[in-house]
Amino acid sequence: MSIGDTIQRRVMPRTIVGLSTVRAPGRVAASVRRARGGRATVRLFVAFDDPYSAVALLGLRERLARRPADLVVEAVVKRGIKDDPAVAAKRAHAVTDARRLALRDQRMLVRQAPLVARDVAFLATWTAALPQAGGRRVAFAAAALEHLWFASGGAVTPGPFRALWHEHAGGAEPPAAHPGVAAAEATMRRRGLYDTPIATVHGQWFFAHERQAQIEHRLDELGWGAAA
């Protein structure tokens, strides 16, 4: 076996795995942050055509409510691996699979078929336009995803979501475009976060529909445990 082969097959994977287990720097940074009264931040990237995003946001919101942790939501439209030949099959399977995951939390996902990203892109725009402060953005995104996937199954029209928007945004009309969506997509690309729903948790990232217990474990590890 050549040196190049050895590096690629043995050294690289072992190094990547080994580095992923280094916990000390994260713990130190977290303890400094906690000493200053800081809370944990879980940043969740969601897409409205993604049923996994609905499972992730609703589940995480509940789990994090018991902790000194802030859930921050970034909405995107473009997602997935570039030129993935299996994208249509994956998105069809995601609906079935998300239904099973939701059942673990005693939720029933009622929509039966995948959504087209452009049909729900307006929801990403509206989400991006809301401030993170005060939890208004999270609250709107959660309400919209819940309505979209757990309470409706037909064609998507802005009407029902407009009422939700006004509930969280007040009297202002929802915008037609917002730079926050492109900014969130750029952040995902830059950091190699290739699909939704990804949650970044102080230096590590997780697919948040299926790794919620691990996200909680990460927060425990960093000292942001759940209230007794």
Add this chain to the structure above:
Amino acid sequence: MTLAIDFFFSFRSPYSYLAAPRAFALADDHDVEVAFRGVIPMAMRGQSVPLAKRLHTLRDTKREAQRLGMPFGRVHDPLGDGATRCLLVAEHAVDMGRERDFVLAASRAIWAEAVDVATDAGLRGVCERAGLDWSACAAALTDPALQARVDADTAALAALGHWGVPVLVLDGELYWGQDRIEDLERVLTRQLA
């Protein structure tokens, strides 16, 4: 009535390694038969995997392995000959009724013991640990009938409209991912109650 579960598996998939003990154990806990279906790795079927996904898979597998109490990290990537040889020996192991022993031994060797299964020395140790005769395993490496079975299983996964592994199939329902076995178990418990 005994139910049949197809277990699509790749020796190059660390998630398949994590799934294998629990997938085979379904037959211990329920009235089911688990049929091993070894498939050729995606990267050997012309499907590229982005670097970001490969890195994430290793990190995530480590976390999941810790949660499951399984060793992981001393890796020797079997892409190419190593994966092919394991697939062929696995088919021979099916004929011998020892596929569970072989798959568990080989996947652990690859993902936790850095064994190079592309070499005779590496593969022989795994075969013997699984209770298989090395000379018969060596003959399996050039058996076109076994290769045809591997090709058929790989085609069967594609025909199901699926792409990755591990996948378990019960009554046409697909469960993709080592962390979806619990959903399948829930269905089995309900069906067999």
